[in-house]
Amino acid sequence: MPQSAEKILDHAPLFREPEYRQMLAEKKLNFECPHPERLVTDQREYSKGWEYREKNLAREALVVNPAKACQPLGAVFAAAGFERTMSFVHGSQGCVAYYRSHLSRHFKEPASAVSSSMTEDAAVFGGLKNLVDGLANTYALYDPKMIAVSTTCMAEVIGDDLHGFIENAKSEGAVPPEFDVPFAHTPAFVGSHVDGYDSMVKGILEHFWKGQARTQAAGTINIIPGFDGFCVGNNRELQRLLTLMGVSYTFIQDASDQFDTPSDGEYRMYDGARRSRR
Ligand code: SF4
Incomplete structure (x- = not known):
């Protein structure tokens, strides 16, 4: 063999x-x-x-078929760059297995994400119950600091409303009312993993800061590194260069530690995203 x-x-x-x-x-x-x-x-x-x-x-037209993955993959990657954040993908289970295996194969690291495991009945009647139960399980089992919710094709095709569902889940006691559950609709049949990344980061920023007055932190820059399969090396090198130049910065999202945990025999479901500031 x-x-x-x-x-x-x-x-x-x-x-x-x-x-x-x-x-x-x-x-x-x-x-x-x-x-x-x-x-x-x-x-x-x-x-x-x-x-x-x-x-x-002599060709006058060229069609390029770029390597595109679907939006929720980008959302799962984005969520991995926030402290103790569990990705919750509302939709079918097989899709989420694909995101986990794709990220694991690429980074050679465990990649965590949970699914609301919608099946035929949820596709017909809506996935509210799956989302309520799933959030309760995720909160109880995986001890996250934040749960970032995105969607697969299935939830988007039937039009599940994440904002309403999450409010319902909170009122049913699945997670405490003050617990952070940012969300992003990530329909996989438009855009790509890059759009999914952007939507998730935007969803998290809006969750914390929408409607708040703008403040200017003098001399500090915010960095959104984007969907970068080489984030482990690139983010750290960027941080090194900024430090050398004496620039004060905040990485809004940074998955470099999450996807480069030490090989010491201890499994870390969450790692990093706390030192991305100077
Ligand atoms: S394209 Fe749709 S069905 Fe396929 S993995 Fe992505 S979310 Fe799932």
Whole structure:
């Protein structure tokens, strides 16, 4: 077997193991109706030639299909950059498993997020009960300082109203009335993970400061680092440079510690986002 508990391989090295090479070759042969090898080789050689180059340069329109993930993934990443914050995704469970595994695979760190686990009945009658029960469980089980709520396609298609649902959950005692539950609607069928990140950060800022008078902290800059898969290195380097320049700053969101916990055998569900200020 190419994998064992002692030897976990990531996608690329795993699929280069002999067992996978053979399996992929057989799949291609039996199910993909492949062109003859000679034709593929000829086409590859043609694509290196002058004629093909000229054809490419003569193009007048170009369609780029960018790598996009869905909005709630960005919301989960954003929430990870706030102190002791648990992401609560209102919608289907499988979507949330995808965000957790995606972030875990990328950062090689555990990534926590809970789901209201909506199923068929919630899709028909609305997910209020799921959200009330889910918030109560999250508050009781995971001891967060804040729960950041976002949505999957399913909750958005049926039009669940997060603000109303969270108020209901508070009045039913799922979480204390003063407990912070910021939210962002993150319909995954528009925009991308980048929009989801922005919406969640905006939701958190509005939760704490909407309607409050503006104050000017002289000489201090606020930094929103954005959806950055390299936040562990980039945020710390930015902080180092700002410190060297003597600049006073606040990182509004910073997931660099959350996704770089020490390998000392202790699991940290929450880490960091407290030292992002100088
Ligand atoms: S696109 Fe929709 S269904 Fe797919 S993972 Fe995202 S929220 Fe879930």
